[in-house]
Amino acid sequence: MTATDEILFEQRGGFAIATLNRPKALNAINLRMYRAFEPQLARSAADPGVHALLLRGAGDRGLCAGGDIRAIYDARGRPLIRGEYAFDMFREEYLFIRNLHHFPKPRIALAHGITMGGGAGLSIGGTACVVTETTVMAMPEVFIGSTPDVGATRFFNACPGRIGMYLALTGRRIGAGDALYCGFATHQVRQQDLETLTSALAEIRWRPGQARAQVEAVLARFHTPAGEPRLPVLRMAIDRCFRQGSVEAIVDAFSREPGVWASEARGAMERASPVSLKVVFRQMRLGAARAMNIEDALVLEFRVVQHLLADQDFSTGVRAVLVDKDRNPRWRFSSLAEVSDAEVERHFASLGERELSFD
Secondary structure (H helix, E strand, O other), X not given: OOHHHHEEEEEEOOEEEEEEXXXXXXXXXXXXXXXXXXHHHHHHHHOOOOOEEEEEEOOOOEOEOOEOHHHHHHOOOOOOOOOOHHHHHHHHHHHHHHHHHOOOOOEEEEEOEEEEOHHHXXXXXXXXXXXXXXXXXXXXXXXXXXXXXXXXXHHOOOOOOOHXXXXXXXXXXXXXXXXXXXXXXXXXXXXXXXXXXXXXXXXXXXXXXXXXXXXXXXXXXXOOXXXXXXXXXXXXXXXXXXXXXXXXXXXXXXXXXOOHHHHHHHHHHHHOOHHHHHHHHHHHHHHHHOOOOHHHHHHHHHHHHHHHHOOHHHHHHHHHHHHOOOOOOOOOOOOHHHOOHHHHHHHHOOOHHHOOOOO
């Protein structure tokens, strides 16, 4: 399958539509797709005949399960430099995310079904992120020895209270109601109505300077109430646990919390890479310390990810989750206590000439 087949572009009137077209792979996005999408995004931004952009995924299983991590795994052992897949994939993905963030016209994502990892980065932060009754959002990178990226340092820190830290460290999956509560999504539409919504957006008679208001009016017509979110009920308990000053203290705090949620959170963190947990904690605290713009977040995330890619935990995590699927990763460290501050900090060291640049 070529990039032309893997991502499809069309224009209906003044409405540009990009469709991720790898439904058998849950529309996981690869380097070829980003390279096809980037010039199309630039053309849509510059074309006065394009008034809005829609991103969607083929099939009924999801918008996008994330980046094509298997391809990155297959490139393991190669140097992390320009011209090598693992380096170029993240670099060009992040450059694309930055350009998507600054797209000057209304941008709508239809985040049905599985919307995880890179799929969350593609859909969160635009004019509208539409979820459905089937939506499942998550950033489960700690289970493959990596870290939430594609802007997660920003959008997790924008969640109410300490919920973003909770989601980052546990990889918890959330549905439509909680996606709306967290600010990841803006509208819910019944999945069976997504094609009708798309047609209604394409039929807008665009008025100068009114594109955003016109899009909002159409979305409001299709919006339906989501189910009750689960996170608000847990908010106080989550804040108590995840305001702690270390990952070890967070895990210890679970023992003082009643309810299934705390034991589930503990269980999730016990399955995760100890290095990832401590690196993610540090990353999210850095993001919370100041209001990062998208460029700041992506530079930080790129630096951390490149260091993590060179670690054993990434390859062993991907093998356990996506390749052999035995769910039995052999992490470099067997406990949080074994991961020193120096080990954590080296993941934030400059990459020198390999740093992400937007020049």
